[in-house]
Amino acid sequence: MRSLDTQISEFQGIVGNSGILQGDDVSNRSERIWTDETVQARAIIRPRSTQQLSDVLRLCYERDQPVVIHGGLTGLVDGARTTNTDIVVSTELMNEIEFIDPIARTMTVQAGVKLQQIHEAAESEGLLFPLDLGARGSCSIGGNIATNAGGNRVIRYGMTRDMVLGLEAVLADGTIMSSMNDMIKNNAGYDLKHLFVGTEGSLGVVTRAVLRLRELPLTDEAVFMSVDEFDNLPKILKRMDQRLGGTLTSFEVMWNDYYSLICDDGTEHTPPVSINHPYYVLLEAWGGDSKLDHARMEAAVESVYQEHLISEAAIAQSSTQRNAFWAIRDDVEKCMTIKPTFVFDVSLRIGDMEAYVVEVNRRLTERFGTYRIFTFGHLGDGNLHFAINTGTDPDDQLPVERCVYEPLRSINGSISAEHGIGLEKKEFLDISRNEIEIDLMRTLKKSLDPKGILNPGKIFEFTV
Amino acid sequence: MRSLDTQISEFQGIVGNSGILQGDDVSNRSERIWTDETVQARAIIRPRSTQQLSDVLRLCYERDQPVVIHGGLTGLVDGARTTNTDIVVSTELMNEIEFIDPIARTMTVQAGVKLQQIHEAAESEGLLFPLDLGARGSCSIGGNIATNAGGNRVIRYGMTRDMVLGLEAVLADGTIMSSMNDMIKNNAGYDLKHLFVGTEGSLGVVTRAVLRLRELPLTDEAVFMSVDEFDNLPKILKRMDQRLGGTLTSFEVMWNDYYSLICDDGTEHTPPVSINHPYYVLLEAWGGDSKLDHARMEAAVESVYQEHLISEAAIAQSSTQRNAFWAIRDDVEKCMTIKPTFVFDVSLRIGDMEAYVVEVNRRLTERFGTYRIFTFGHLGDGNLHFAINTGTDPDDQLPVERCVYEPLRSINGSISAEHGIGLEKKEFLDISRNEIEIDLMRTLKKSLDPKGILNPGKIFEFTV
Numbered sequence: 001m002r003s004l005d006t007q008i009s010e011f012q013g014i015v016g017n018s019g020i021l022q023g024d025d026v027s028n029r030s031e032r033i034w035t036d037e038t039v040q041a042r043a044i045i046r047p048r049s050t051q052q053l054s055d056v057l058r059l060c061y062e063r064d065q066p067v068v069i070h071g072g073l074t075g076l077v078d079g080a081r082t083t084n085t086d087i088v089v090s091t092e093l094m095n096e097i098e099f100i101d102p103i104a105r106t107m108t109v110q111a112g113v114k115l116q117q118i119h120e121a122a123e124s125e126g127l128l129f130p131l132d133l134g135a136r137g138s139c140s141i142g143g144n145i146a147t148n149a150g151g152n153r154v155i156r157y158g159m160t161r162d163m164v165l166g167l168e169a170v171l172a173d174g175t176i177m178s179s180m181n182d183m184i185k186n187n188a189g190y191d192l193k194h195l196f197v198g199t200e201g202s203l204g205v206v207t208r209a210v211l212r213l214r215e216l217p218l219t220d221e222a223v224f225m226s227v228d229e230f231d232n233l234p235k236i237l238k239r240m241d242q243r244l245g246g247t248l249t250s251f252e253v254m255w256n257d258y259y260s261l262i263c264d265d266g267t268e269h270t271p272p273v274s275i276n277h278p279y280y281v282l283l284e285a286w287g288g289d290s291k292l293d294h295a296r297m298e299a300a301v302e303s304v305y306q307e308h309l310i311s312e313a314a315i316a317q318s319s320t321q322r323n324a325f326w327a328i329r330d331d332v333e334k335c336m337t338i339k340p341t342f343v344f345d346v347s348l349r350i351g352d353m354e355a356y357v358v359e360v361n362r363r364l365t366e367r368f369g370t371y372r373i374f375t376f377g378h379l380g381d382g383n384l385h386f387a388i389n390t391g392t393d394p395d396d397q398l399p400v401e402r403c404v405y406e407p408l409r410s411i412n413g414s415i416s417a418e419h420g421i422g423l424e425k426k427e428f429l430d431i432s433r434n435e436i437e438i439d440l441m442r443t444l445k446k447s448l449d450p451k452g453i454l455n456p457g458k459i460f461e462f463t464v
Numbered sequence: 465m466r467s468l469d470t471q472i473s474e475f476q477g478i479v480g481n482s483g484i485l486q487g488d489d490v491s492n493r494s495e496r497i498w499t500d501e502t503v504q505a506r507a508i509i510r511p512r513s514t515q516q517l518s519d520v521l522r523l524c525y526e527r528d529q530p531v532v533i534h535g536g537l538t539g540l541v542d543g544a545r546t547t548n549t550d551i552v553v554s555t556e557l558m559n560e561i562e563f564i565d566p567i568a569r570t571m572t573v574q575a576g577v578k579l580q581q582i583h584e585a586a587e588s589e590g591l592l593f594p595l596d597l598g599a600r601g602s603c604s605i606g607g608n609i610a611t612n613a614g615g616n617r618v619i620r621y622g623m624t625r626d627m628v629l630g631l632e633a634v635l636a637d638g639t640i641m642s643s644m645n646d647m648i649k650n651n652a653g654y655d656l657k658h659l660f661v662g663t664e665g666s667l668g669v670v671t672r673a674v675l676r677l678r679e680l681p682l683t684d685e686a687v688f689m690s691v692d693e694f695d696n697l698p699k700i701l702k703r704m705d706q707r708l709g710g711t712l713t714s715f716e717v718m719w720n721d722y723y724s725l726i727c728d729d730g731t732e733h734t735p736p737v738s739i740n741h742p743y744y745v746l747l748e749a750w751g752g753d754s755k756l757d758h759a760r761m762e763a764a765v766e767s768v769y770q771e772h773l774i775s776e777a778a779i780a781q782s783s784t785q786r787n788a789f790w791a792i793r794d795d796v797e798k799c800m801t802i803k804p805t806f807v808f809d810v811s812l813r814i815g816d817m818e819a820y821v822v823e824v825n826r827r828l829t830e831r832f833g834t835y836r837i838f839t840f841g842h843l844g845d846g847n848l849h850f851a852i853n854t855g856t857d858p859d860d861q862l863p864v865e866r867c868v869y870e871p872l873r874s875i876n877g878s879i880s881a882e883h884g885i886g887l888e889k890k891e892f893l894d895i896s897r898n899e900i901e902i903d904l905m906r907t908l909k910k911s912l913d914p915k916g917i918l919n920p921g922k923i924f925e926f927t928v
Contacts, residue, residue: 103698104813104846148651156710159649162626177900183811184845185623185881187612187662188889188896189923190905194658198651215706234567242679245751246620246710287709289763292756299753347647349568381648382568417649425652432652436641441654447911459653 004042007063011045011087014055019046019093026088032073032080033135034336040084044070046093050168050176050207056089057205058174066456069201071143072114074135076343079147079200079422079458086456091142094207097121105213106165106182111142111206118211127213130157134330142206148198150418155241155380156249156286159418161197163212169196169204172449182210195448200420201455203448217249217286221297222316224325225304226277230354232309233279237350237380239309240283243300247285247293251380252329254280255357258374262331269328272314272321281310281379282329284322335374335387340394344386344404347417350379356407357384363403364388368396383417405431421459429460468506471527475509475551478519483510483557490552496537496544497599498800504548508534510557514632514640514671520553521669522638530920533665535607536578538599540807543611543664543886543922550920555606558671561585569677570629570646575606575670582675591677594621598794606670612662614882619705619844620713620750621678623882625661629676633660633668636913646674659912664884665919667912681713681750685761686780688789689768690741694818696773697743701814701844703773704747707764711749711757715844716793718744719821722838726795733792736778736785745774745843746793748786799838799851804858808850808868811881814843820871821848827867828852832860847881869895885923893924 011020021029021044029044031037047053060067068082070090082088091112099108102125109118115129115136122129131144133151143149145167149160157163166181179192196204227233233253241248254262259280263271273280287293294315301313316322335341348356357375364371368390377384386404390396405415405428414432415425429438438460445452445462452464475484485493485508493508495501511517524531532546534554546552555576563572566589573582579593579600586593595608597615607613609631613624621627630645643656660668691697697717705712718726723744727735737744751757758779765777780786799805812820821839828835832854841848850868854860869879873895880889880896893902902924909916909926916928 101813101815103702103815105702148655150649150651154649158622158626159651161655162622171904175900177904178898179901180876181878182813182876183878183881185614185618185811185842185847186878186896187614187623187882187884188878188880189885189893189902190663190908191612191625191658191661192901192904194655195904197655199654215702217709218706219709238567238569238679241752242682243752245681245683245753245757246712248710288705288707289709289760291763292760293709296753296756299755347649349565349646351565351567378649383649412644412646414645414647414650414652416652417647418651420651421653429653432650434642436639437643437656438653440635440641440656440659443911444654444908447907 007065008043010059011043011056014059015045015047015052019048020044021046030073032075039082039088041082041086041088042084044088044090046090048093050170053089053205053207054170054174054176057170057172060087060453061173061451064451064453066453068455069146069205071111071140071146072135072138074139075143075147075422076419077416077422077424079420081423089205091140100125102127104182107211107213108180108208109141109211110208111140113141115139115141115144122213123216126216128216129163129211129213131160131163141209145197145206145209146199146201147420150383152250152252152378154378155251157214161194164193164197164209165212166210167193167196167206168208169206171204172451172454177204180208180210184212195444200422200458202445202458203454217288219287219290219293220284220319220322221287221293222282222284222322222325223297223301223313224272225281225283225310225313226273227279227281227310228277230279233281233379234350236281236304236309239304239307240300243303244285244296247287248283249286250282250284251378252282253377253379254282254329255375258335258376259328261374262328262334269331270324272325273312277311282325329376332387338372338389340397341387341389342397342400344388345417345419346384346404346408346413346415347382348384348408348411348413350382352411352413353384356411356413359407360386360404363407364400367399367403381417401428408432423458426459471529472507474523475507475520478523479509479511479516483512484508485510494537496539503546503552505546505550505552506548508552508554510554512557514634517553517669517671518634518638518640521634521636524551524917525637525915528915528917530917532919533610533669535575535604535610536599536602538603539607539611539886540883541880541886541888543884545887553669555604564589565646566591568646571675571677572644572672573605573675574672575604577605579603579605579608586677587680590680592680593627593675593677595624595627605673609661609670609673610663610665611884614847616714616716616842618842619715625658627676628657628661628673630674631657631660631670632672633670635668636915636918641668644672644674648676659908664886664922666909666922667918681752683751683754683757684748684783684786685751685757686746686748686786686789687761687765687777688736689745689747689774689777690737691743691745691774692741694743697745697843698814700745700768700773703768703771704764707767708749708760711751712747713750714746714748715842716746717841717843718746718793719839722799722840723792725838726792726798733795734788736789737776741775746789793840796851802836802853804861805851805853806861806864808852809881809883810848810868810872810877810879811846812848812872812875812877814846816875816877817848820875820877823871824850824868827871828864831863831867845881865892872896887922890923
């Protein structure tokens with residue numbers, strides 16, 4: 001490996017002085033959200049164009065220099081973690097919205113654009129980019145694509161993958177692979193974007209993308225319900241999905257442990273329904289008819305009430321009330337006030353969910369005796385989140401992970417519904433994926449990044 | 465290569481006598497729909513299980529024996545064409561629906577199951593598998609997956625890719641790669657199914673799949689409209705999509721050449737609107753509220769009428785009337801009564817469509833003087849179909865293809881919206897995909913099928 005100085009001057013030739021951060025500018029940068037750790041790296045290179053990024057990667061490839069791509073650094077699985085021998089390439093200066101086509105309903109963006117900028121630009125054309133998550137103000141679309149981000153509206157609009165029509169990626173050796181399809185239907189050869197969506201920067205670097213936009217909804221109806229039996233939840237989902245036609249946008253479930261924590265002090269949140277039920281549903285539907293959609297929601301809620309599937313229901317009568325409902329669901333940080341809190345993101349069949357939650361609690365009791373657990377999630381997608389605290393020992397993380405992940409093995413659940421694998425979940429990957437699948441992942445890695453320079457060590461072991 | 469007899473006896477050891485067709489049983493089989501040609505092959509092997517299929521492929525791999533997979537043989541681009549040195553592996557005996565989970569709303573199927581069986585099995589549980597196409601009675605789900613089939617409901621439910629949660633595929637060397645995910649959200653490592661969806665059997669053989677089911681709609685509203693200016697079409701699409709919330713299921717457009725052909729004789733079809741307009745829209749919305757959905761459609765249609773976007777509208781008042789509307793759109797074979805008729809399936813931005821259709825006609829006029837053209841398509845997805853007749857010479861196919869495909873180059877259109885590339889469109893692939901994309905397709909082919917035994921010669925040239 002060449003000296004740092006030689007290498008830096010080569011990078012300077014590509015991106016200029018202002019395109020490189022070194023020393024304190026690197027080590028003062030937070031490694032990700034919710035942590036005190038900072039970035040370790042030889043330098044942070046900030047290309048301003050795909051061509052510059054390609055030139056940087058070509059150089060790294062020639063020098064066998066490991067590279068980690070940084071977007072908004074809002075990932076939760078150590079997918080962007082670096083060591084002090086890595087070069088970081090940040091997309092932060094590639095932050096232009098290049099083009100909006102309001103007729104085709106597409107937007108062409110560079111990888112460093114923040115999700116919230118995309119929302120605002122779409123809305124200014126009366127359109128919607130449906131992906132939404134708490135980190136919207138800081139996460140970049142390149143990172144959303146690399147991790148196939150999910151969020152609250154997957155039941156209707158899908159994951160990030162389903163919102164990307166085409167993309168441009170730079171391969172490990174610097175090749176610019178432009179596959180900027182902007183059509184909903186295109187079966188002319190392999191759909192190459194899937195190599196770069198959800199592969200966590202391990203097969204190439206997403207530099208630009210064409211996003212599919214949707215019509216901005218004209219109406220928004222939300223309802224909060226209390227439910228006494230788990231088995232009623234999928235029945236409510238089914239009935240409401242059926243009655244609301246294609247307008248059901250979110251179906252969130254909170255267990256009593258979560259709902260009572262958030263609402264019990266009676267100060268910040270007004271409980272929409274009483275706090276003595278085991279399950280709570282927050283459901284939202286986006287429609288297009290301001291005269292009829294409220295009546296449609298009322299009739300749908302009435303039908304599940306008549307079927308004795310719910311105990312109580314509060315239908316939002318204003319946007320203020322709707323926001324108050326969502327504030328309860330979104331107040332997740334209240335679960336994390338006791339440190340350390342371990343947060344999980346698993347996925348499983350709804351039919352397995354009740355027994356699985358019981359089993360996780362059984363294992364936690366057996367291992368730790370007392371603990372605190374808060375349970376909530378996007379039940380409509382089979383996605384559950386836990387926030388678990390077992391005391392003050394950060395080394396409890398691994399045994400807690402075992403309690404949560406191991407019971408997924410026999411029911412073919414996923415250790416990662418939406419956050420990805422990164423480094424954090426790597427040792428548990430075999431719970432959700434078999435050896436032949438992981439071998440095939442390695443085959444792809446080997447053919448696209450034979451020297452293993454891209455995001456090394458993430459997702460699975462790969463040795464050259 | 466071993467003698468045919470030796471090879472056949474080896475296959476017999478795997479699938480038994482009844483699992484092999486030879487001689488007339490091969491050459492009497494039609495090669496695909498709408499042709500008089502028959503299958504050319506050394507034999508047709510019909511495994512009954514994934515294991516048998518894997519054993520057959522392993523043997524072919526060891527012997528460098530080219531293999532073409534046959535499903536329902538309803539493809540339109542010579543994607544399943546064989547030569548007399550190929551072995552055909554047919555999935556026709558792998559035709560079981562293994563499992564329906566009505567709570568998770570999934571169905572597990574073998575590759576040889578017909579699409580219509582899947583529809584019927586889903587409906588018996590009050591559920592819907594939204595993929596639908598004319599060949600539903602004969603096409604197999606394995607073929608639908610391998611070609612990423614589209615159809616009339618893509619605007620709401622997506623392509624086949626969007627309806628497959630997981631799959632099992634056999635790789636060229638016989639390895640069984642089981643990735644039978646059944647969850648909507650699963651970001652645990654690479655999503656491997658995309659290697660086998662839409663890659664036309666060139667990277668592996670799909671043997672089983674987990675399909676995502678939806679709620680069966682409770683209401684069905686259809687409207688037929690006449691339109692005087694092309695520019696109104698995307699405005700109507702936008703307005704109706706907005707007003708109908710998430711319920712818009714189809715947005716089909718017919719040019720006057722198509723509509724007047726189908727309706728003009730006044731016997732078979734009753735024209736829902738007059739036949740002297742340049743464009744016609746057939747729109748459908750599926751909802752869940754029998755009391756309100758008709759009123760919503762009436763209000764939405766009224767709004768585009770008030771905006772002077774449409775001339776006339778007929779809203780179906782019964783399922784009989786709705787079926788009569790669709791019978792007009794579906795009577796495509798009437799365009800093909802004069803032989804030879806060349807049929808196309810292209811995709812482009814709606815904003816480019818009017819000028820593109822004019823340009824195709826200009827080129828046809830310049831080249832052929834007189835010709836017949838019928839224009840229709842899934843405009844909501846940017847997908848246009850043409851049926852073109854230039855006389856009686858089958859050799860006109862290539863120059864007609866040039867008239868249709870070449871103008872797509874400068875506007876980044878697709879030569880194949882939904883049919884795929886196969887052999888038929890292979891020489892035009894470079895119109896829609898650049899050299900680096902095609903190189904990357906070859907990289908994948910090389911790493912998954914290094915000997916090139918799977919569906920050789922299709923999509924792009926590949927030499928070992």
